[in-house]
Amino acid sequence: MRADRLIQALLLLQGRPQITAAELAAELEVSVPTARRDLEALAMSGVPIYPTRGRGGGWRLIGGARTDLTGLTQGEVTSLLIGLTQSDTASPERIAAMRKLVRAMPEPFRAGAQRVAAATVRDAPWGVTENDAAPPVVAELQRAIADDRRVQLEYRGAASIEVVPLMIGSRGVRWYLIAAPVVEGADVADESRVRTYRADRIEGSRVLSERGIAPAGFDRPRVWAEMVERVEGFRGAVRAVVRVEPWAVRALCDRFGVQAQLLDDPPDRDGRVRVEVQAHRVDALAEQLAGWTSAAEVVEPAEVRTALRELGERIAALYRGEAAESRERR
Incomplete structure (x- = not known):
């Protein structure tokens, strides 16, 4: 219009x-x-x-002359952009809104907004994506990126660390921070010390007053792709072949995302389709497949079948115990 x-x-x-x-x-x-x-x-x-x-x-x-059509402060503009970047669906309307918002804002606001937009990634599935809520730390890290500031992280299982946040993004429901300490004596992140941190393992964070900026020419798409490939390797260490009812094939493949691959086309004589699925450990793969027993049967390997049987026995024992207690109370 x-x-x-x-x-x-x-x-x-x-x-x-x-x-x-x-x-x-x-x-x-x-x-x-x-x-x-x-x-x-x-x-x-x-x-x-x-x-x-x-x-x-x-x-x-x-x-x-200036006409303030929105009344938004710089912090409010950043918050609005953060909300747009955290949304799970990259619809054409949302992408256009982010682009127009960044381009239209006054110069003092624009540089930080551009950093947030460039440094935030919403990527493909790794499992279910019904829960779109980003951890609160994500918005704080995005604000640090907008302001070119370092952050102090309390990371589970590690000493407190001071880093420059370079990227923040999600893969499925899990959010990741890509960051690095500064080069000694400078404000620039040390590209040789870039690390990936899971947002759900960040137990505390504090934006510092010290400046922290990305290295010149920092290739965000390449760094993100390398992170995804590395994590894919961890997730795909164990494989299993599963025979799946036709009606459940798409749902199971959506659940496993890139960790699922169709092996049969067309289906076998029973109408079932063989699908190869992957996870980082045998027990993790068994737990993911446990909810599919009415629609899928693990063919191989034996280790996953055994893990599923043992998991079923533990579940049965737990609920047998609860049933016995209930009968005694009556």
């Missing part, structure tokens, strides 16, 4: 010394003549903007 475009055009003018019709057209994804007409419409409606002609010309607000 044109009214939406005019508001976006005004926000862009507020955030820049000047803007050309061609630049506005690229931002709003419209033609140059349409962008020029929008700028003229703003001027005719009383907005104090004027064009400058010739090389280096464009449209600008008279005297640096």
Whole structure:
């Protein structure tokens, strides 16, 4: 709608010394003549903007005038962007909203917002994704990224550490921090000491006043892909072949994500489909498969079948004991 475009055009003018019709057209994804007409419409409606002609010309607000359409502070803008980046679905509307929000905000706000947007990843499944709530520490780490600050982490099983947060992202329901200490005597993170931390194992965090920035040319997509590949290796150390009822194949594959692979096409004579699934340990794989016994049977290896049987025996013993206690009380 044109009214939406005019508001976006005004926000862009507020955030820049000047803007050309061609630049506005690229931002709003419209033609140059349409962008020029929008700028003229703003001027005719009383907005104090004027064009400058010739090389280096464009449209600008008279005297640096500002119209605060939102009343948002820098902290509120960062919080809004954090909420958008933590959402589980990267819909076209949400992506467009983040892009427009970052581009339209005034210059002092924009750099931190761009860092948050670039350093936050919402990745593919690793199991179920019904619970979309990010741990509270995620927003705190994103604010540290926005402000170029170091953080003090209390990480389970390790001494307190001071790091520069470089990326924060999720894989399925699990959130990860990629961070590194600074180079000695500098504010820049040491790329040779980058580590991955699970957010659910961060027992405490504190944003510090000391500055901490990413190394020049830090390749976030490559670093994230390497982390995923490394964790995939841990998760896929144990494999099992499972015969699955046709109606449950898709659900089981969705549950295991990239750790599931179809082996049969078409199904066997019984209509079942063989699927290979993976996990990092035998007992973990057995626990994940225990809820699928009505729809899936483990064919191999014997270790997983044994682990499932032992798990079933422990469950049966537990509930036999509860049933006996209940009868005695009666």
